[in-house]
Amino acid sequence: MKEIARKILNESKLNKSVLTTLVFIFIFTLIVWYLQYHWKRRRLYAFAAKRNGPFTFPFIGNALYFAGSTDDNLSNVMKIIDGYESPVRVWLGQKLFFVIWKPQQLETIMNSPHALAKDEVYKHAEDIGGTGLFTAPVPKWKRHRKIIMPTFNQKILNGFVEIFSEKSKILVEQLQRVAGKGTFDVFDYLSRCTLDIICETAMGASINAQTTDSDYLKWISKAMEIMFTKMLVVWYHYDFIFNLTPLAKEYADVAHKVHTFTGTIVKKRKIEYQKDLKERPEASLEEGSNIAKTFLENLLDLSEKGANFTDEEIREEVDTFMLAGSDTSATASSFAFIMFGMFPEIQEKVYEEVICVLGPDRPVQCTDLGKFEYLERVIKETMRLFPVGPIVARAITEDIQLDNSRIPAGSSVALIIKKLHIDPEIWPNPTKFDPDRFLPEEVAKRHPYSYLPFSGGPRNCAGIKYAMMNMKALIATVVRKYRFFTEYKKVEDIKLKVDLMLKPVDGYKIAIELRE
Numbered sequence: 116m117k118e119i120a121r122k123i124l125n126e127s128k129l130n131k132s133v134l135t136t137l138v139f140i141f142i143f144t145l146i147v148w149y150l151q152y153h154w155k156r157r158r159l160y161a162f163a164a165k166r167n168g169p170f171t172f173p174f175i176g177n178a179l180y181f182a183g184s185t186d187d188n189l190s191n192v193m194k195i196i197d198g199y200e201s202p203v204r205v206w207l208g209q210k211l212f213f214v215i216w217k218p219q220q221l222e223t224i225m226n227s228p229h230a231l232a233k234d235e236v237y238k239h240a241e242d243i244g245g246t247g248l249f250t251a252p253v254p255k256w257k258r259h260r261k262i263i264m265p266t267f268n269q270k271i272l273n274g275f276v277e278i279f280s281e282k283s284k285i286l287v288e289q290l291q292r293v294a295g296k297g298t299f300d301v302f303d304y305l306s307r308c309t310l311d312i313i314c315e316t317a318m319g320a321s322i323n324a325q326t327t328d329s330d331y332l333k334w335i336s337k338a339m340e341i342m343f344t345k346m347l348v349v350w351y352h353y354d355f356i357f358n359l360t361p362l363a364k365e366y367a368d369v370a371h372k373v374h375t376f377t378g379t380i381v382k383k384r385k386i387e388y389q390k391d392l393k394e395r396p397e398a399s400l401e402e403g404s405n406i407a408k409t410f411l412e413n414l415l416d417l418s419e420k421g422a423n424f425t426d427e428e429i430r431e432e433v434d435t436f437m438l439a440g441s442d443t444s445a446t447a448s449s450f451a452f453i454m455f456g457m458f459p460e461i462q463e464k465v466y467e468e469v470i471c472v473l474g475p476d477r478p479v480q481c482t483d484l485g486k487f488e489y490l491e492r493v494i495k496e497t498m499r500l501f502p503v504g505p506i507v508a509r510a511i512t513e514d515i516q517l518d519n520s521r522i523p524a525g526s527s528v529a530l531i532i533k534k535l536h537i538d539p540e541i542w543p544n545p546t547k548f549d550p551d552r553f554l555p556e557e558v559a560k561r562h563p564y565s566y567l568p569f570s571g572g573p574r575n576c577a578g579i580k581y582a583m584m585n586m587k588a589l590i591a592t593v594v595r596k597y598r599f600f601t602e603y604k605k606v607e608d609i610k611l612k613v614d615l616m617l618k619p620v621d622g623y624k625i626a627i628e629l630r631e
Contacts, residue, residue: 156525159211162211162521162526166203168199169195169203169205174208174209176205176207177195177207178207178208181347186610186612186620187612188612188613189533189617190611192506196214196534201220202214205529207349210527212528213522213527213528214531215517216530217535217538218535218541218561218563218565219518219564220518221530221564221571222571223515224517224522225571225573226571226572229511229514229524230509230512230515231574232510233249233250233508233509234508234527236346237249239342239351239352240438242367243339243434244438245427246431247259247434248432250435259432260574260577262417263414263577264577265417266410266413266417267580269580272481272584276479276484276588277478279589280478280479280592282325283308283589283593285308285311285326286307286308287592289307289308289325294597294628295628298601298624298625299625300622300623302445305444305445305448305589306441307325307332308324308445309442309444309445310329310331310335311324312585317409317411317433318410318411318433319380330372334376335437335438337365337369338366339615341369342366344362345366346614377433378426380433381411381433382426385415388412410436411429411433414429415429436578440578443503443582443616444585444589446617447568447582448589450497450619452590452625453601453609453623453625454497454548455625456603457604457605461548462594465493465590466594466595466630468487468488469490469595472486479587479591479592481584484584484588489550490587490590491583491587493550495552495553496550496552499536499552500536500548500606501611502536502568502617503568503616503617504568504570504615505531505617506530506531507570508527509528509530532570535567536567536568541562541565546605569582595630596630597629598629600626601624
């Protein structure tokens with residue numbers, strides 16, 4: 116028995132010794148990894164030390180600024196950079212950002228070939244939008260952008276104005292439900308209208324989102340909601356954590372439904388296109404024979420003429436166009452209607468211009484849009500104060516020299532369009548709503564990168580003209596029939612938040628009355 120006990124004791128000591136050795140090896144390996152990790156990043160630390168920024172905590176950096184409600188995320192960004200010179204150093208965990216808002220610096224960054232890549236936070240949009248123009252890696256983006264841009268030429272866009280006008284007239288009818296009945300959130304009505312418009316112009320599909328309980332609208336809304344949540348909740352950035360949540364299953368389900376809907380239309384239109392191609396001479400983008408064609412039909416044309424898009428690539432570009440084009444136009448138009456309610460004299464000047472151009476009943480035509488000069492200035496001033504994309508994030512692949520510092524490879528930049536648009540050095544009395552800031556002689560006084568509602572540089576929004584034409588037609592159609600009012604008394608009363616797009620925390624609160 117003593118011999119057995121001695122063996123057990125010896126084995127226990129041996130096991131304890133082995134365990135101690137393994138623990139020591141693990142701790143040593145961890146320390147070595149930790150030191151190597153930081154040694155490889157020493158250059159980032161050196162550059163970060165040269166720029167001012169808020170106090171940084173170990174490991175988490177400045178992440179505590181974003182630990183509260185998402186309603187506070189934009190104000191927290193403004194607080195972080197307030198009092199510092201651009202660029203400001205900010206750490207989000209172990210990720211280094213340089214926050215930038217000065218025009219000359221924005222111009223350098225946005226035009227640099229070393230800042231074309233989107234920051235990795237945008238990868239969370241790929242589940243729903245794939246790798247279309249918005250999220251595509253640089254090589255794919257360069258190829259697709261060059262091929263796709265002809266589909267946004269003026270002749271093709273002019274063919275969409277009839278759709279803009281038709282869907283806006285349905286919006287006027289739908290708004291009768293709430294006319295004279297007090298305050299409501301106008302965004303729901305506008306988002307349904309712009310979704311109808313985008314479905315018609317992108318795919319040639321009628322989903323009747325304004326007049327029916329559209330499943331597609333529900334899928335898009337839920338997908339966007341989950342996508343924003345995934346972007347904003349830091350621990351959801353890790354797929355192994357996000358996939359443990361009920362949101363992951365729901366996100367996969369709505370993404371599948373959206374992709375199936377779009378993919379089915381792509382296949383159907385492709386069959387129709389190939390059949391039609393056999394029965395007619397090949398059309399050319401330059402000849403204007405495709406003016407009334409949808410975005411999808413033009414992509415099929417391009418693919419036939421050498422672009423060689425796969426069905427999945429076409430579907431991803433259509434999905435991107437759908438997602439980027441509907442809520443953005445609805446958001447900007449909703450803010451414009453709030454401004455109408457806040458500034459009745461500006462609203463009446465817009466109304467008078469629209470009546471002068473259109474008369475009381477004639478639908479908007481493409482030749483009318485260029486005549487809405489004051490309306491255009493109102494839209495631009497609205498998007499100055501309320502830029503739909505208030506923050507743009509880019510990854511830096513090689514060092515970029517700015518006027519006062521160097522941005523190192525391996526870091527990212529956060530380009531704060533909202534801060535740029537209210538910089539008092541550029542915009543005197545910046546919170547004053549003044550459409551005449553966009554008179555030609557005033558625009559000429561400012562740096563070209565002082566105003567970036569559609570981003571800037573080669574990776575700016577491809578649909579700038581489309582968006583402006585859409586908003587002009589919609590607003591002109593609606594303001595001709597309704598007067599707008601709002602509970603907001605001044606611009607500063609509108610508390611804002613960001614979940615990819617800029618939104619008012621308390622909603623787009625307006626009231627309307629029919630004009631006599």
